[in-house]
Amino acid sequence: MSSVRFEAITKRFQDVIGVANLNLEIRNGEFFTLLGPSGCGKTTTLRMIAGFTFPSEGRIFLGEREITSVPPHKRNTGMVFQNYALFPHMTVMENVAFGLTVRKLSKPERTKRVKDILQRVRLEGFEDRKISELSGGQQQRVALARALVIRPSILLLDEPLSNLDARLREEMRSEILALHRSFGITTVYVTHDQTEALTMSDRIAVFQRGTCQQVGTPEEIYQSPKNAFVASFVGETNLLPATVLKREGDSVLVCAASALFEVPVTAVEGEAAVGETMWLSIRPEAVEIVTGPGSNTISVTTELIQFMGFSIHCTAKAEDGTRLRSLILNHRFQGMKEGEALFFHFPAERLRLFAQRGEEE
Amino acid sequence: MRRKAEIVLRHVWRNRTTWILLLPVLFVLIGYVLYPTWQTFVNSIRFNGHWGFELYRRFFTGDSLSNLEALWNSVYLSLLSVIFSALIGVPLALIFHRYDFPGRRLFQMAAVMPMVLPSLVGVMSFLFLYGESGLVTRTVQHLLGLSTPPFTLSGVPGILLVHTYTMYVYFYLTVSSALQGLNPSVEEAAVNLGAGPWTVFRKITLPLLTPSLIAASLLVFMTSMASFSAPFLLAGGYRVLSLQIYFSKLNGDMQMAAVQSVILSVVSISFLLFMRWHQGRRDYHISEKGVSGWRREVRNPYVKWMLVFLGILMVAVLLLPHFTLILLSFVPEGTWTYQTYPTEFSLENYILLMKDPSIWEPIRNSLWMAALATAGNLLFGVLTAYLLVKRKFRGKNLLDILVMLPWALPATVVAMNLIFAFNVPAFFGFGHVLVGTFWILPLAYFIRHIPLVVRPTSAAFAQLDDSLEEAARNLGAGWFTAFRRVILPLVLPGMMAGALLAFVTAVGEFVSSVLLYTIDNRPISIEIMNQLRMFNLGQASAYAVYQILLIALVMFVSNRFLGVKMQNTL
Ligand SMILES: Nc1ncnc2c1ncn2[C@@H]1O[C@H](COP(=O)(O)OP(=O)(O)OP(=O)(O)O)[C@@H](O)[C@H]1O
Ligand SMILES: [Mg+2]
Numbered sequence: 024m025s026s027v028r029f030e031a032i033t034k035r036f037q038d039v040i041g042v043a044n045l046n047l048e049i050r051n052g053e054f055f056t057l058l059g060p061s062g063c064g065k066t067t068t069l070r071m072i073a074g075f076t077f078p079s080e081g082r083i084f085l086g087e088r089e090i091t092s093v094p095p096h097k098r099n100t101g102m103v104f105q106n107y108a109l110f111p112h113m114t115v116m117e118n119v120a121f122g123l124t125v126r127k128l129s130k131p132e133r134t135k136r137v138k139d140i141l142q143r144v145r146l147e148g149f150e151d152r153k154i155s156e157l158s159g160g161q162q163q164r165v166a167l168a169r170a171l172v173i174r175p176s177i178l179l180l181d182e183p184l185s186n187l188d189a190r191l192r193e194e195m196r197s198e199i200l201a202l203h204r205s206f207g208i209t210t211v212y213v214t215h216d217q218t219e220a221l222t223m224s225d226r227i228a229v230f231q232r233g234t235c236q237q238v239g240t241p242e243e244i245y246q247s248p249k250n251a252f253v254a255s256f257v258g259e260t261n262l263l264p265a266t267v268l269k270r271e272g273d274s275v276l277v278c279a280a281s282a283l284f285e286v287p288v289t290a291v292e293g294e295a296a297v298g299e300t301m302w303l304s305i306r307p308e309a310v311e312i313v314t315g316p317g318s319n320t321i322s323v324t325t326e327l328i329q330f331m332g333f334s335i336h337c338t339a340k341a342e343d344g345t346r347l348r349s350l351i352l353n354h355r356f357q358g359m360k361e362g363e364a365l366f367f368h369f370p371a372e373r374l375r376l377f378a379q380r381g382e383e384e
Numbered sequence: 385m386r387r388k389a390e391i392v393l394r395h396v397w398r399n400r401t402t403w404i405l406l407l408p409v410l411f412v413l414i415g416y417v418l419y420p421t422w423q424t425f426v427n428s429i430r431f432n433g434h435w436g437f438e439l440y441r442r443f444f445t446g447d448s449l450s451n452l453e454a455l456w457n458s459v460y461l462s463l464l465s466v467i468f469s470a471l472i473g474v475p476l477a478l479i480f481h482r483y484d485f486p487g488r489r490l491f492q493m494a495a496v497m498p499m500v501l502p503s504l505v506g507v508m509s510f511l512f513l514y515g516e517s518g519l520v521t522r523t524v525q526h527l528l529g530l531s532t533p534p535f536t537l538s539g540v541p542g543i544l545l546v547h548t549y550t551m552y553v554y555f556y557l558t559v560s561s562a563l564q565g566l567n568p569s570v571e572e573a574a575v576n577l578g579a580g581p582w583t584v585f586r587k588i589t590l591p592l593l594t595p596s597l598i599a600a601s602l603l604v605f606m607t608s609m610a611s612f613s614a615p616f617l618l619a620g621g622y623r624v625l626s627l628q629i630y631f632s633k634l635n636g637d638m639q640m641a642a643v644q645s646v647i648l649s650v651v652s653i654s655f656l657l658f659m660r661w662h663q664g665r666r667d668y669h670i671s672e673k674g675v676s677g678w679r680r681e682v683r684n685p686y687v688k689w690m691l692v693f694l695g696i697l698m699v700a701v702l703l704l705p706h707f708t709l710i711l712l713s714f715v716p717e718g719t720w721t722y723q724t725y726p727t728e729f730s731l732e733n734y735i736l737l738m739k740d741p742s743i744w745e746p747i748r749n750s751l752w753m754a755a756l757a758t759a760g761n762l763l764f765g766v767l768t769a770y771l772l773v774k775r776k777f778r779g780k781n782l783l784d785i786l787v788m789l790p791w792a793l794p795a796t797v798v799a800m801n802l803i804f805a806f807n808v809p810a811f812f813g814f815g816h817v818l819v820g821t822f823w824i825l826p827l828a829y830f831i832r833h834i835p836l837v838v839r840p841t842s843a844a845f846a847q848l849d850d851s852l853e854e855a856a857r858n859l860g861a862g863w864f865t866a867f868r869r870v871i872l873p874l875v876l877p878g879m880m881a882g883a884l885l886a887f888v889t890a891v892g893e894f895v896s897s898v899l900l901y902t903i904d905n906r907p908i909s910i911e912i913m914n915q916l917r918m919f920n921l922g923q924a925s926a927y928a929v930y931q932i933l934l935i936a937l938v939m940f941v942s943n944r945f946l947g948v949k950m951q952n953t954l
Binding site: 073075095096097098099100101102104105106108109110111112121122125126169170173 | 567569570572573574575576577578579580583587588591592594
C-alpha cells in the first residue's frame with residue numbers, strides 16, 4: 024500500500040503531448056479515478072505509474088521512493104489491462120500464480136495464496152480452466168486476482184469494465200469496490216464513464232488534452248466544477264453567454280439571454296471584469312419552474328416535454344432564442360404542455376460563472 | 385401436410401445444387417489426383433507379373449542400400465534446413481518487430497526477396513556466385529592469390545546454403561505475422577507482475593510463438609524433402625530421395641521409381657495430416673483491433689549503427705543473386721570464359737529473343753501452358769472453394785485433404801503419378817495416351833497449383849456473411865444470379881491473387897517439367913538447363929530475368945490492388 028506523487032510530469036510522444044505538467048497526489052488507500060474523454064492522457068498517466076512509459080520531464084514517487092526511472096518489473100504494481108491480457112497458453116491457476124513464480128515463492132505458499140485469492144474473486148473450482156473457456160466477467164476476475172495476488176503496493180485499472188455488457192458492468196463495479204474495501208489497497212482507476220467515476224471514487228481527477236483540470240471528491244467535481252469543460256463533461260449543464268454588468272459585495276451581476284442574474288463571487292472563475300463576456304452555467308435539475316417573474320428568473324416558452332418515468336425533461340426557449348433545459352422529478356409534475364409560457368428560476372447558490380466556454384471534445 | 389412436403393422438396397433441391405456442383409470437382413480430384421496416385425501404388429506392388437511387396441523389401445534391405453541412404457539423407461538434410469532457416473528467420477522477425485532503426489522498412493522488404501526467385505533460377509544464381517567458377521569464388525581466389533578455388537558450392541553445405549536462403553523466409557513471415565497478432569499488453573502484464581525481459585521471452589513470448597514455429601518447421605521440412613532443383617544441380621554424388629526417383633526413371637527402372645514415389649508420398653502425406661491436426665489444435669488468436677505492437681526506437685548509437693550496418697550487409701547478401709542474374713544477362717555468348725570477371729556487356733541476349741524464334745519458343749510455350757493451367761485452376765478453384773466453405777455435405781474434410789494433396793506431394797511424385805496414369809490410354813485421358821503430348825504439362829501445372837487458388841478463394845468466401853447470398857435470393861435472384869452478381873465480385877480479389885500466383889509459379893515450373901516435357905513444349909526452365917549445359921550463362925540469365933520480372937510484377941499487383949499480404953502467399 025502506498026501513495027503516489029507526480030511532480031511536474033510531462034510526457035511527449037514525438038510531437039504529441041500526452042500529459043502536460045501534471046502535479047498530483049494519490050493518497051494511501053484511496054480509490055482514485057482518472058476521468059476524461061478519449062485521448063486525454065489517462066492511460067499515459069497510468070502507464071507512467073506502472074513504468075511502461077517514462078516521463079519526459081518531472082518525477083514520480085511511490086510512497087517515499089522515487090520511481091521515475093525504475094524498470095516496470097521492479098515496481099510491484101498490479102495492473103489490470105483493458106483487454107485483460109491474460110496469458111492464453113496458461114490455465115487460470117498458472118496465470119494467477121505467474122507473479123508468485125517469478126518472485127520465487129515456494130510451491131505450497133504459492134498454491135495457498137492462489138487458492139485464497141481465487142476464493143476472494145469467487146472463482147474457486149476454476150483453477151484448471153483454460154482462458155478461452157471463461158466468460159468475459161470471469162476473465163475480468165482472473166485478471167483482478169492475478170494483479171492482487173502479488174500484494175502490489177498499488178492497483179492500476181485501465182478501463183477494466185469497458186469490454187463487459189451493461190448488466191455485468193454494474194455487478195463488477197460493486198465487486199471491484201468490495202475488493203478495494205477489503206484489501207484497503209490504493210487503487211488508480213481509469214475510465215471515460217462519468218457514472219462509473221462518480222459512484223466508485225473517493226476522489227476524481229478530470230483530464231482534458233493532457234492537462235489535469237480539477238481534482239476533488241465526486242461531490243466537489245459535480246457541485247463546484249472549476250471550469251466549463253468539467254461542468255459539461257461530468258453531468259449535463261446549461262451553458263449561456265453572459266456579460267458582466269457590475270460587481271457588488273459578494274455577488275456579480277450578469278446579463279444572459281436578456282435576463283439578469285446574480286452570481287455569488289465564490290462561484291466565479293477568474294476576475295469577472297465589468298464588460299467581459301463569460302459563461303453562465305446551471306445544471307438542468309437545479310432549474311426551478313415558477314409561475315411568476317422574480318430575481319434570477321427568466322421567462323421561457325416550453326418546446327419539448329419528454330416524460331422519462333422518474334423524471335421529466337423540459338426544453339424551453341428564452342425570448343432571445345436561447346435554449347434551456349430543465350429536469351424535474353416526477354412527483355412535482357404539474358402537467359406542463361408544449362408551447363406553454365413559464366418562468367425558470369436559477370437559484371443563486373447553484374449558478375457558476377466560467378471564463379471560457381471550454382471546447383467540446 | 386403440403387407445407388411439410390414443400391420443405392422436404394426444397395431441402396432435396398438445395399442438396400441437388402450441391403451435388404451438381406460437386407460432380408465436376410470430384411471428377412477432377414478422382415481422375416487427376418487420386419487415380420494417378422493409385423496407379424503409382426499399383427505399379428509399386430507389381431514385380432515381374434506378381435503382386436507383392438518385394439520391391440519395398442529391396443528398398444529397405446536390398447544389396448545396395450542406396451535407397452535407404454537417400455531417404456536418410458533427405459531427412460537429415462531437411463532437419464538441418466529447418467534448423468538453419470529458423471536460426472536466420474526467427475531472430476530477423478524479432479528484431480524487425482521490436483526495434484526501429486534507420487532503414488528498417490527497406491531491410492524488411494529485402495528480407496522477402498528470395499521469394500521472387502523460382503527454385504531453379506535461385507540455385508543457378510548461387511552457382512554463378514559461389515560455384516567453382518562463380519564470381520565470389522573467383523574474387524576470393526584472385527584476392528588471396530590462390531591457384532585453386534578456395535571453395536565450391538556442392539554437396540550438403542551447398543544444398544543447405546541454398547535451402548536456408550530460400551526457406552528462412554517461411555520462418556520470417558510466419559513468425560512476423562504471429563508477432564503482429566500478439567497483443568503487447570500480454571507481455572506488459574508479465575513485466576508488471578515482476579518478470580524480467582528474459583523471463584518474459586521464455587515464459588510468454590516463446591510459448592505464444594510455438595504454434596507458428598511448428599507450422600514453419602513443418603513447411604520447411606516438407607519443402608526441403610521435396611526439393612529437387614538444389615540437389616539436381618549441387619548434389620554431386622550425394623543421394624536424396626527426390627533425385628533418386630528421377631534417376632530411376634531415366635534408367636528405365638519404373639517400378640523402383642514407383643516405390644520411391646510411394647515412400648516419399650507417405651512421408652509428405654503424414655506431414656500434411658500432422659500439420660492440419662496441429663493447426664486445428666490450438667490457436668491463440670487474441671489480437672484485437674486498435675492494439676498495435678510498439679517498436680522501440682534504438683537509442684544507443686553504437687547498437688543502432690551496428691544494426692544498420694548488419695542490415696546493409698544482409699541486403700547485399702540477399703540481393704546479390706538477383707543482381708548477378710541481371711548483370712550476367714548482358715554477357716553475350718562465349719565472351720566470359722577464363723577471365724575473373726565478364727568483360728563484355730551488350731543487349732545481345734535480349735535482342736536475340738526478338739529475332740530468334742528458337743529463343744522465343746520456350747517463353748511462348750511456358751506462357752501458353754501456364755495460361756491454360758491457370759484458367760483451369762480458376763474455374764475449379766472457385767467451385768471448390770465455394771463448396772468447401774458455403775455448402776454442407778458429408779466427406780468435406782476428405783475433399784479438403786484431397787485439394788491440399790497436390791501441393792503437399794513433391795512435384796517429382798506428382799509427375800511420376802501422371803506418368804503411371806497416362807502412359808497408357810486411360811478413361812480420364814479420354815482414351816488417349818497423354819504422356820509425350822503437349823497436354824501433359826498444362827495438366828501437371830493445373831493439378832499441382834490447385835491449392836494455390838482454392839486457399840485464398842476459400843479465405844475470401846469464409847469472410848463473406850452467409851446472409852449476403854440469402855439476401856440476394858430473398859430479393860428474387862436465382863442461385864446462379866446471386867452467385868454471379870453478389871458472391872463472385874466479393875471474392876474476386878482473393879481469387880485473382882491466387883490465380884496470379886498459380887500463373888507465375890507455372891511459368892517458372894521446373895521439377896515436373898523435367899520429367900514430362902517433350903521437345904515441342906519445352907518450357908523456359910528446361911531451356912535454361914539447355915543453355916547452362918552449353919555454358920551460355922548469359923542467355924540462361926536473361927530467361928531468369930524475365931521470370932523474376934514477371935513474379936515481381938505479380939507480387940506488386942497482388943499487394944497493391946488485391947490487398948494480399950506477403951505471409952498469405954505461403
Ligand atoms: N506510444 C504513443 N506514441 C505516440 N502517441 C501516443 C502514444 N501513446 C499515446 N499517445 C498519444 O497521447 C495522447 C494520450 O493518449 P492516452 O492513451 O493516454 O489517452 P487515453 O486518455 O487513455 O484515451 P482512451 O480513452 O482513448 O484510451 C493521445 O493523443 C495519443 O495519441
Ligand atoms: Mg486509454
